Amino acid sequence: MTGTERAGRRIDTSKPHPARVYDWFLGGKDNYPVDEQLGEQITALDPGAPRTARANRWFMQRATRLVVRQAGIRQFLDIGTGIPTAPNLHQIAQSTAPDARIVYVDNDPIVLAHAEALLRGTPEGATEYLQADAREPLTILQQASRVLDFDRPVALSLIALLHFIPDADGAHELVSTLVDALAPGSCLVLSAMTADLEPEKVERGIAAYAAGGVTLVARTHAEVSSIFKGLEPTDPGIVSVSDWHPELAEGESPLGDGPISLYGGVAFKP
Numbered sequence: 001m002t003g004t005e006r007a008g009r010r011i012d013t014s015k016p017h018p019a020r021v022y023d024w025f026l027g028g029k030d031n032y033p034v035d036e037q038l039g040e041q042i043t044a045l046d047p048g049a050p051r052t053a054r055a056n057r058w059f060m061q062r063a064t065r066l067v068v069r070q071a072g073i074r075q076f077l078d079i080g081t082g083i084p085t086a087p088n089l090h091q092i093a094q095s096t097a098p099d100a101r102i103v104y105v106d107n108d109p110i111v112l113a114h115a116e117a118l119l120r121g122t123p124e125g126a127t128e129y130l131q132a133d134a135r136e137p138l139t140i141l142q143q144a145s146r147v148l149d150f151d152r153p154v155a156l157s158l159i160a161l162l163h164f165i166p167d168a169d170g171a172h173e174l175v176s177t178l179v180d181a182l183a184p185g186s187c188l189v190l191s192a193m194t195a196d197l198e199p200e201k202v203e204r205g206i207a208a209y210a211a212g213g214v215t216l217v218a219r220t221h222a223e224v225s226s227i228f229k230g231l232e233p234t235d236p237g238i239v240s241v242s243d244w245h246p247e248l249a250e251g252e253s254p255l256g257d258g259p260i261s262l263y264g265g266v267a268f269k270p
Ligand SMILES: C[S@@+](CC[C@H](N)C(=O)[O-])C[C@H]1O[C@@H](n2cnc3c(N)ncnc32)[C@H](O)[C@@H]1O
Pocket: 018, 019, 022, 056, 057, 060, 079, 080, 081, 082, 083, 105, 106, 107, 108, 111, 132, 133, 134, 135, 158, 159, 160, 161, 164, 165
């Protein structure tokens, strides 16, 4: 484990945490009654919330396949990893490229508590976990450079992370700092919540999170696109995650019909 301090990190079970609520949506067991309570409140307002979580996870799998198989990238920096849910990013990447090197980052101590599951990668590759905050990108880059060679392409994945970080907290600046450190041929894989497609439902969900003490921001298509500034999006551009390269899926769709209020895309650094 790299750059982590096991001692002194406390898991706060008195209030809900995004990683654990998301785990609850995905049917996981690594959550507490406060997380379940908020998950139930959100689902009462937006019965599609668990489906959105599954759609996001499914996007991660397809995007990782495209990055490994079509772009040939072998290094990943995944920030906002979440509680392990198989298949994790390293399992998708290393199933095609056993030598793939992955650094996972999250700021929630519960993810650290489960990090061993994220570290069981191939012997040819590398999988490491950092406990760090995305709002401190220079710290992340410095620690990740022990595992990743930033002179070669890296896929920076910020999947369902940035809606927890308002613009006022430096969302754009942290992405710029990270992207600036990447070599040409690197890419940004991103998904982020939008209220463009189902405004009332998403606003109700945001209000439920706020009542649980969790700030969420929805971004318009133009706002999400602006996060990719200076990068070249691969087809079909920035679209609802359910519409992004469905042909890269393996197995049955877990989704059914209806919009998914997350924009996603993959864009490359020239
Ligand atoms: C909705 S989960 C997404 C998990 C995974 N990326 C996925 O898409 O399946 C969001 C994750 O971002 C993490 N997170 C939120 N704010 C963060 C921050 N400022 N720095 C690092 N991680 C953060 C949460 O702890 C949570 O694990």
